[in-house]
Amino acid sequence: DAKTTQPPSMDCAEGRAANLPCNHSTISGNEYVYWYRQIHSQGPQYIIHGLKNNETNEMASLIITEDRKSSTLILPHATLRDTAVYYCIVRPLHSGGYQKVTFGTGTKLQVIP
Amino acid sequence: GAVVSQHPSRVICKSGTSVKIECRSLDFQATTMFWYRQFPKQSLMLMATSNEGSKATYEQGVEKDKFLINHASLTLSTLTVTSAHPEDSSFYICSARDRGVTGNTIYFGEGSWLTVV
Numbered sequence: 511d512a513k514t515t516q517p518p519s520m521d522c523a524e525g526r527a528a529n530l531p532c533n534h535s536t537i538s539g540n541e542y543v544y545w546y547r548q549i550h551s552q553g554p555q556y557i558i559h560g561l562k563n564n565e566t567n568e569m570a571s572l573i574i575t576e577d578r579k580s581s582t583l584i585l586p587h588a589t590l591r592d593t594a595v596y597y598c599i600v601r602p603l604h605s606g607g608y609q610k611v612t613f614g615t616g617t618k619l620q621v622i623p
Numbered sequence: 624g625a626v627v628s629q630h631p632s633r634v635i636c637k638s639g640t641s642v643k644i645e646c647r648s649l650d651f652q653a654t655t656m657f658w659y660r661q662f663p664k665q666s667l668m669l670m671a672t673s674n675e676g677s678k679a680t681y682e683q684g685v686e687k688d689k690f691l692i693n694h695a696s697l698t699l700s701t702l703t704v705t706s707a708h709p710e711d712s713s714f715y716i717c718s719a720r721d722r723g724v725t726g727n728t729i730y731f732g733e734g735s736w737l738t739v740v
Contacts, residue, residue: 544728553629553716553731554667597666602727610657611718611729613667 514598519618522592528585530617532598535579540602543574545583547594548616554597557583588621595619625651625721629732636739641705644735646717652697653719657729658690661714673700707739 515533522528534543542561546554558565558572560581565572571584585592597616626649636642646656654675659667671687673679673694681687691703700719704711718731 546731548667551714551734551736553627553734554718556728556730559728610669610672612669613659615666 514600514614516596516598516614516617518615519620521620521622522585522588524590524621524623525587528588528592528619528621530583530585530596530598530619531580532583533580534598534600537578537600538602541600542602543572543578543581544599544601545570545572546597546599547592547619548597549591549594554613557596588619590621590623593619593621625649625719625728625730627653627717627719627730627732629715629717629735631735632733633736634738636707636737638708638739639706641703642707642737643701643703644715644717644737646700646702646719646732648698648719648721648730651719651721653700653721654697655720656694656700657718657720658692658700658702659716659718661716661734667716670702704737707737709739712737712739 542559544559545557548554557569560572574581595616595618597613628647630645656673658670660670661667669682670685671679671681671692673692675694675697679692689705694700714734716734718729720729
């Protein structure tokens with residue numbers, strides 16, 4: 511898996527958009543960008559993934575730069591329940607059975623009332 | 624999204640005993656499952672990868688005889704911590720790969736807290 515780098519922590523005011531950046535400059539052509547979050551004492555939760563087009567679902571939007579070397583996860587209206595550690599991961603969409611997923615240190619997002 | 628369930632969510636065991644943690648994919652078949660360990664304020668550390676019907680592949684530094692992984696069916700994998708010691712106390716998390724409509728997405732269980740006393 512390509513490595514990713516994320517800021518260790520960010521604050522966001524409740525109700526405002528939270529923009530979480532991720533650099534993945536060594537991403538390969540067949541690798542997707544996945545985002546997960548981990549709320550304290552729980553297993554990671556899948557948020558969204560994308561290849562090169564921007565993606566949106568009920569949880570978030572994913573903006574991937576044209577060169578695919580970085581991306582931004584956007585939580586449009588952050589709530590206190592969005593306080594968590596957010597992980598950006600790159601991996602192939604279609605891979606062999608042993609394609610493992612390794613985690614970096616992620617970004618700890620603190621939503622402030 | 625797909626659902627992965629772990630059991631038990633919390634377990635306390637005596638030093639020297641063994642404890643089993645189950646991981647089930649509830650609404651999809653998981654040919655591949657992963658086991659992680661997480662210590663407080665640290666990221667998830669991959670322990671091993673298992674494919675249904677074959678032996679698990681362990682990460683460097685993880686003792687395969689201590690952390691026994693069985694993936695006997697497409698919906699169930701188990702992690703057995705043998706001869707547990709207090710330093711094995713940790714948060715254990717499983718994940719499963721769904722090759723269905725979501726296209727190879729990995730989903731995680733709720734995690735299991737193990738305390739060895």
